[in-house]
Amino acid sequence: MSEQSILEGRGIVAGCALGKVVTIAGPAHDTFRLSLSSEQVAPEIDRLRQAIAGTSADLAKIHDEVSRKSGADLGAIFDAQRLILGDPQLQASLEGEIRDHRVNAEWAVREVVAGLIAEFRQLEVTHLRERADDLRDVARSLLRTLSGDLSEAVSRLSTNEPLVLLAHDLTPSEAIRLSRAGVVGFGVEVGGETSHTAIIARSLDLPLVSGLPEGLEDLPETAQAIIDGDRGRVILDPSPETLDAHLVQVEESTARTARLVETAALDAVTRDGLEIALMANIDLPDELPDVSRFHAAGIGLYRSEFLFIERSPDLPSEDEQVQLLCNVLAASSPHPAIVRTFDLGGRKLAQEVIETHEDNPVLGLRGVRLTLRRPDIFKSQVRAILRAGTFGRLRVLLPMVTAVEEIEDFRSFVAECAEELEREGVPHQLNFRLGAMVEVPSAAIIADRLAQHVDFMSLGTNDLVQYSLAVDRSNEHVAYLYQPFHPAILRMVRFVVDAASKADVALVVCGEIAADPRATPILLGLGLRRLSVTPRAIPGLKQRICSLDSAGLGSVADRCLEADSVSQVKTIMREAGWLDAPQAE
Numbered sequence: 001m002s003e004q005s006i007l008e009g010r011g012i013v014a015g016c017a018l019g020k021v022v023t024i025a026g027p028a029h030d031t032f033r034l035s036l037s038s039e040q041v042a043p044e045i046d047r048l049r050q051a052i053a054g055t056s057a058d059l060a061k062i063h064d065e066v067s068r069k070s071g072a073d074l075g076a077i078f079d080a081q082r083l084i085l086g087d088p089q090l091q092a093s094l095e096g097e098i099r100d101h102r103v104n105a106e107w108a109v110r111e112v113v114a115g116l117i118a119e120f121r122q123l124e125v126t127h128l129r130e131r132a133d134d135l136r137d138v139a140r141s142l143l144r145t146l147s148g149d150l151s152e153a154v155s156r157l158s159t160n161e162p163l164v165l166l167a168h169d170l171t172p173s174e175a176i177r178l179s180r181a182g183v184v185g186f187g188v189e190v191g192g193e194t195s196h197t198a199i200i201a202r203s204l205d206l207p208l209v210s211g212l213p214e215g216l217e218d219l220p221e222t223a224q225a226i227i228d229g230d231r232g233r234v235i236l237d238p239s240p241e242t243l244d245a246h247l248v249q250v251e252e253s254t255a256r257t258a259r260l261v262e263t264a265a266l267d268a269v270t271r272d273g274l275e276i277a278l279m280a281n282i283d284l285p286d287e288l289p290d291v292s293r294f295h296a297a298g299i300g301l302y303r304s305e306f307l308f309i310e311r312s313p314d315l316p317s318e319d320e321q322v323q324l325l326c327n328v329l330a331a332s333s334p335h336p337a338i339v340r341t342f343d344l345g346g347r348k349l350a351q352e353v354i355e356t357h358e359d360n361p362v363l364g365l366r367g368v369r370l371t372l373r374r375p376d377i378f379k380s381q382v383r384a385i386l387r388a389g390t391f392g393r394l395r396v397l398l399p400m401v402t403a404v405e406e407i408e409d410f411r412s413f414v415a416e417c418a419e420e421l422e423r424e425g426v427p428h429q430l431n432f433r434l435g436a437m438v439e440v441p442s443a444a445i446i447a448d449r450l451a452q453h454v455d456f457m458s459l460g461t462n463d464l465v466q467y468s469l470a471v472d473r474s475n476e477h478v479a480y481l482y483q484p485f486h487p488a489i490l491r492m493v494r495f496v497v498d499a500a501s502k503a504d505v506a507l508v509v510c511g512e513i514a515a516d517p518r519a520t521p522i523l524l525g526l527g528l529r530r531l532s533v534t535p536r537a538i539p540g541l542k543q544r545i546c547s548l549d550s551a552g553l554g555s556v557a558d559r560c561l562e563a564d565s566v567s568q569v570k571t572i573m574r575e576a577g578w579l580d581a582p583q584a585e
Contacts, residue, residue: 011232015207017185019162151177185227290535298335300532321384329392367400389429451503461511525557
């Protein structure tokens with residue numbers, strides 16, 4: 001075993017895991033590297049040969065179609081690519097890379113083709129230099145054939161070993177699928193605490209370290225790595241002493257989880273008797289048992305889009321959605337369950353599914369605006385909501401609301417779906433409670449008007465901070481500007497609290513700030529009484545709430561609202577002892 005090395009980053013999701021290393025090359029996610037055992041080499045070479053044959057057949061079909069539609073000259077491009085792909089020397093080089101370095105075929109293609117392209121680029125003959133472009137296109141076609149679904153390819157080569165995945169970045173769908181392919185921890189170069197991938201890793205209870213050095217795909221081949229989300233580091237080729245320490249850390253984590261479950265049974269009541277409702281944020285069906293396990297007061301946010309993302313590009317059927325919603329209601333009973341309609345678009349959904357290309361998708365066709373624009377896709381969800389509503393206390397939450405008209409248009413959409421179900425004789429419940437997410441500045445500013453048109457509101461602080469401060473929460477270069485304690489954010493929160501109180505509608509905060517025990521006093525001081533968090537955060541919050549006297553929280557919060565800067569807010573909080581949050585034990 002080579003000498004261990006440590007990559008420093010930031011611990012985003014706590015925990016510690018050991019596994020065989022898989023790396024994904026670059027933002028494009030076109031290749032991954034996995035070290036093979038000697039027994040895996042021959043089957044991997046066979047897989048390469050089958051992929052070459054399949055890619056050649058695909059290129060032949062493209063050649064025929066292009067020649068028929070656009071002429072033989074353009075079709076000849078694909079003939080040239082087939083010739084490159086069929087070059088015996090190229091195939092021998094690819095097989096040699098797999099055999100000599102015991103790596104998967106995807107990585108062999110990347111390494112061999114990169115070397116050949118570098119050689120072509122140095123040639124002085126123009127038409128030979130241009131062959132590099134053909135070679136690159138051939139490599140992309142071959143990689144598409146080889147990889148297919150990334151998780152399936154990783155699973156096929158992993159022989160059921162625990163895997164640690166290192167990558168530039170991961171999408172939520174990749175995180176979900178790779179966890180089922182044996183990945184037990186993630187290390188990435190980009191992404192913050194409120195990124196969607198972090199939310200998924202937290203839901204899966206898998207450690208995540210972010211902010212790792214660039215160039216993970218160029219790391220030396222390594223057999224194992226430890227992902228240490230507690231300390232924010234990745235240990236490559238851990239020494240025997242480090243492995244022993246890792247086992248101790250895992251045992252301590254298991255014991256800590258057991259203590260958390262015991263703590264969760266506490267009532268969330270301050271020392272002077274103020275009761276706080278702690279609800280659960282649920283992303284995946286696998287988390288539903290945690291609602292009762294951690295004694296949540298119902299489900300305050302079910303992110304329904306992850307059913308879609310997990311199946312993408314296929315659409316979940318209406319019956320599938322009804323069954324899942326019934327499971328959500330059962331897990332939340334006797335408390336209500338708040339289901340957010342699909343918050344798709346942005347970076348969460350493959351663009352080919354919604355058939356749009358956007359330069360800035362985070363500010364594009366997403367949330368409720370996408371639901372209203374594409375009823376052909378989202379009618380099945382509305383129908384499923386109406387059908388599932390007969391089985392429990394279902395609440396419906398609209399994401400990315402920016403105007404009252406969107407609420408009115410959604411109600412009309414629901415009425416149309418209800419009429420369909422009535423004609424079909426399908427039991428359904430039309431009179432569910434409807435809520436709006438307040439997560440963009442326009443919604444916060446007109447919260448008093450929105451409150452007149454909904455039954456409840458939810459503060460989505462993750463996006464509210466992002467949009468209000470013009471900070472991409474996944475961008476490492478401006479992560480330091482993502483500041484939930486910014487006076488502007490606190491003032492917006494107070495305005496929304498007052499608007500909800502005046503209209504007598506319930507208000508719940510469901511962003512990541514709600515799970516931070518340091519923020520609990522200021523949230524209560526601002527008037528919030530319902531927090532929805534990842535279930536595992538509930539015990540720590542209960543401890544925090546039980547340690548507080550509610551009297552006086554409001555006056556300190558008022559001082560924070562008058563502060564000029566984040567640093568002043570934190571100074572006030574520190575003087576009040578709010579930043580010294582106890583840890584759940």
